[in-house]
Amino acid sequence: MGAATFQRNNYLYFVGFFLDRPIEYLKGVGPLRGDLLKKELHIFRVEDLLGHYPFRYIDRTKIFPIRAISEDSQYVQIKGRLIYFDEVGNKFNKRLIAHLRDDTGQIELVWFKGIKWISKRLVTGAEYLVFGKPSVFNGRLNIVHPEEMELISQQSLEKAPGLQPVYPSTEKLKAKGLDSKGILRLVRTVLDELEEKDLPEILPESILRKYRFIPRHEAVRFIHQPPDEKGQQQAVRRLKFEELFISQVRILQVKAGRREHAQGFIFTNINKAFDRFYHHHLKFQLTGAQKKVLKEIRQDVLSGKQMNRLLQGDVGSGKTIVALMTMLMAIDNGYQACLMAPTEILAQQHFRNIKHLLGDLEVKTELLTSAVKGKIRRQVLEELSAGTIHIVAGTHALIENEVQFNNLGLVVIDEQHRFGVAQRAALWEKSEHPPHVLVMTATPIPRTLAMTIYGDLDVSVIDEMPPGRKPVVTRHLFESKRLAMFGFLKEQIAKGRQVYVVYPLIEESEKLDLKNLMEGYESIVRTFPPPQYRVSVLHGQMKAEDKEYEMQRFIKGETHIMVSTTVIEVGVDVPNATVMVIENAERFGLSQLHQLRGRVGRGADQSYCILMSDYKQSQEAKTRLETMVKTNDGFQIAEVDLHMRGPGDIEGTRQSGIMNFKVADIVGDSVILKEARHTAQELLNDDPHLEKPENYPLRAFLSDHQPHKKQWSKIS
Numbered sequence: 001m002g003a004a005t006f007q008r009n010n011y012l013y014f015v016g017f018f019l020d021r022p023i024e025y026l027k028g029v030g031p032l033r034g035d036l037l038k039k040e041l042h043i044f045r046v047e048d049l050l051g052h053y054p055f056r057y058i059d060r061t062k063i064f065p066i067r068a069i070s071e072d073s074q075y076v077q078i079k080g081r082l083i084y085f086d087e088v089g090n091k092f093n094k095r096l097i098a099h100l101r102d103d104t105g106q107i108e109l110v111w112f113k114g115i116k117w118i119s120k121r122l123v124t125g126a127e128y129l130v131f132g133k134p135s136v137f138n139g140r141l142n143i144v145h146p147e148e149m150e151l152i153s154q155q156s157l158e159k160a161p162g163l164q165p166v167y168p169s170t171e172k173l174k175a176k177g178l179d180s181k182g183i184l185r186l187v188r189t190v191l192d193e194l195e196e197k198d199l200p201e202i203l204p205e206s207i208l209r210k211y212r213f214i215p216r217h218e219a220v221r222f223i224h225q226p227p228d229e230k231g232q233q234q235a236v237r238r239l240k241f242e243e244l245f246i247s248q249v250r251i252l253q254v255k256a257g258r259r260e261h262a263q264g265f266i267f268t269n270i271n272k273a274f275d276r277f278y279h280h281h282l283k284f285q286l287t288g289a290q291k292k293v294l295k296e297i298r299q300d301v302l303s304g305k306q307m308n309r310l311l312q313g314d315v316g317s318g319k320t321i322v323a324l325m326t327m328l329m330a331i332d333n334g335y336q337a338c339l340m341a342p343t344e345i346l347a348q349q350h351f352r353n354i355k356h357l358l359g360d361l362e363v364k365t366e367l368l369t370s371a372v373k374g375k376i377r378r379q380v381l382e383e384l385s386a387g388t389i390h391i392v393a394g395t396h397a398l399i400e401n402e403v404q405f406n407n408l409g410l411v412v413i414d415e416q417h418r419f420g421v422a423q424r425a426a427l428w429e430k431s432e433h434p435p436h437v438l439v440m441t442a443t444p445i446p447r448t449l450a451m452t453i454y455g456d457l458d459v460s461v462i463d464e465m466p467p468g469r470k471p472v473v474t475r476h477l478f479e480s481k482r483l484a485m486f487g488f489l490k491e492q493i494a495k496g497r498q499v500y501v502v503y504p505l506i507e508e509s510e511k512l513d514l515k516n517l518m519e520g521y522e523s524i525v526r527t528f529p530p531p532q533y534r535v536s537v538l539h540g541q542m543k544a545e546d547k548e549y550e551m552q553r554f555i556k557g558e559t560h561i562m563v564s565t566t567v568i569e570v571g572v573d574v575p576n577a578t579v580m581v582i583e584n585a586e587r588f589g590l591s592q593l594h595q596l597r598g599r600v601g602r603g604a605d606q607s608y609c610i611l612m613s614d615y616k617q618s619q620e621a622k623t624r625l626e627t628m629v630k631t632n633d634g635f636q637i638a639e640v641d642l643h644m645r646g647p648g649d650i651e652g653t654r655q656s657g658i659m660n661f662k663v664a665d666i667v668g669d670s671v672i673l674k675e676a677r678h679t680a681q682e683l684l685n686d687d688p689h690l691e692k693p694e695n696y697p698l699r700a701f702l703s704d705h706q707p708h709k710k711q712w713s714k715i716s
């Protein structure tokens with residue numbers, strides 16, 4: 001340990017010397033801009049500034065002839081003379097148009113904002129270098145709000161570097177002179193002073209050699225000041241790897257640490273509730289996949305280590321049974337189990353479902369959510385701490401302080417990627433003997449994302465649907481087909497089936513959505529009048545007991561149609577429902593559409609999903625709807641979703657703060673991610689605590705660069 005400490009101090013000494021300096025002390029910053037840099041970009045120290053990477057480069061060596069530009073051109077640099085410029089339009093759509101000409105053609109530069117400021121600075125007849133993304137408007141080629149526009153002087157051409165970095169900035173920073181160029185000036189100041197020893201290598205020699213990475217200090221320099229395209233690519237490749245590698249080492253250390261330290265309860269007995277349930281209460285054969293997963297779980301709970309397992313499976317693949325049977329293992333060994341769901345409705349559904357599945361089995365099951373109040377709540381709390389309740393289903397209410405278990409042996413979390421690695425790690429640290437944890441995802445997630453969000457968990461996959469399921473037939477219809485669609489619903493209802501009609505709910509305009517829903521409800525009732533037809537309605541602003549009542553009517557088959565917002569999205573299980581109509585389907589995200597579709601096709605009958613939409617829709621909406629029509633495979637849909645939206649937008653990932661990579665992109669860089677994962681695993685297999693001398697620098701870096709501790713209790 002002594003040597004490690006020494007090395008660590010050594011490292012700190014170097015870093016502290018220069019990179020640790022508060023940003024306001026950097027030449028050209030000062031207290032005012034310093035504050036802004038902290039607030040706007042989280043740049044606190046000089047090292048953070050070096051970690052503020054360009055998001056693009058302008059190739060100053062390439063100049064496009066205007067004639068060669070088309071609508072499809074990406075960012076281009078052009079050089080031309082400003083012929084004239086003019087303000088056009090009235091008060092409401094005023095814009096500034098400048099006409100630029102080179103030897104090959106002419107193009108318009110257009111500004112909608114900052115017109116005064118810009119027109120004061122434009123010089124007719126002068127030559128400019130312009131950088132931006134071309135587009136076509138009214139048949140004419142233009143560049144709207146060029147990113148760069150520079151008067152050409154002899155000097156600017158001489159000092160022009162090959163690749164000029166472009167940095168992210170904000171309006172407030174730009175107002176204080178810290179636009180991309182301003183930031184570039186600061187970075188240059190740092191690079192001028194930067195020495196090799198300021199950025200010591202943290203990757204072990206063997207990894208550097210294997211991947212032929214350039215040294216760390218060089219990579220950081222090159223990403224800001226690329227000598228050429230090759231240097232820039234080498235820098236990016238190394239920094240991406242480094243970033244993903246560090247995050248994987250952390251995740252794998254969490255996992256290993258828990259394996260090593262967290263003693264797990266041992267569930268040897270399965271001779272009571274589990275057996276009885278399996279032989280007398282289970283109404284169907286388990287699928288091969290369910291059996292396989294139960295075996296994996298069984299091994300975990302016999303191992304003496306704490307289980308941390310992710311259960312993945314497409315909607316309707318039968319995760320609930322697996323979770324329930326795991327809970328029965330706990331109960332047979334004298335432990336309690338809890339099931340935590342993200343929403344009130346889902347918690348209630350689980351509760352009902354479990355009670356139904358258990359039938360007359362002597363397993364006491366209760367519900368605990370914030371809606372459970374007064375006497376009943378007190379009773380539940382008492383019995384939980386006395387240990388007379390075996391299973392409790394609930395929401396986040398379950399992890400509040402007032403909830404005391406007698407002996408909690410298993411926690412099942414039914415989540416939608418809502419917790420990150422750090423939050424989960426924090427979750428059960430409070431308890432001395434952490435219970436086994438089984439996390440179920442409601443939607444499949446792509447492998448690369450799973451590696452990052454759930455990288456600390458062991459993974460089980462249910463990759464087989466219960467027998468007899470027919471894939472849901474999905475159609476996309478426009479408004480003109482509405483009557484035909486209603487006719488189809490009548491046919492289905494005549495066959496004794498039930499129907500969902502779902503409206504979008506977007507928080508910002510809850511009122512509008514409710515209006516939308518109620519109008520839809522009225523039109524449905526007009527088309528499906530009583531007493532022949534009965535229609536339920538369900539939305540988020542109803543009281544819990546009214547929701548419950550309506551839900552029950554539909555579950556019992558007393559109503560034919562359920563008109564609802566997305567509150568029914570997760571987990572609701574009515575096997576007799578065979579049609580899911582989604583109104584304004586273009587407004588839903590892919591995973592939401594898939595979840596909704598998963599509400600039908602749960603029985604043996606052929607089921608249908610009908611996506612209703614306007615004629616007008618964005619390209620992205622079109623892709624989403626086409627994907628839904630094309631495939632029923634949740635994993636495939638998840639991949640498309642990830643590629644369309646990027647990881648930051650996948651539900652829950654932003655809050656959990658694990659997607660904040662600076663250069664890496666877990667969609668585009670999945671190959672590097674896999675390498676990083678593999679390399680990190682190898683390294684830790686060889687040296688679990690990073691005690692070998694070649695791994696000291698990495699260990700020191702990890703301990704000096706702890707990720708911010710997040711307040712996980714705020715996440716819901």
Ligand code: ADP
Pocket residue numbers: 284285286287290313314315316317318319320321466467573575602
């Ligand atoms: P999910 O994975 O979406 O949570 P559920 O656990 O809700 O899926 O299961 C969907 C439906 O399939 C339920 O009605 C459940 O009873 C039924 N089911 C689960 N496993 C089987 C099986 N092996 N055979 C037949 N039906 C099954």
Ligand code: MG
Pocket residue numbers: 316319320571
């Ligand atoms: Mg479910």
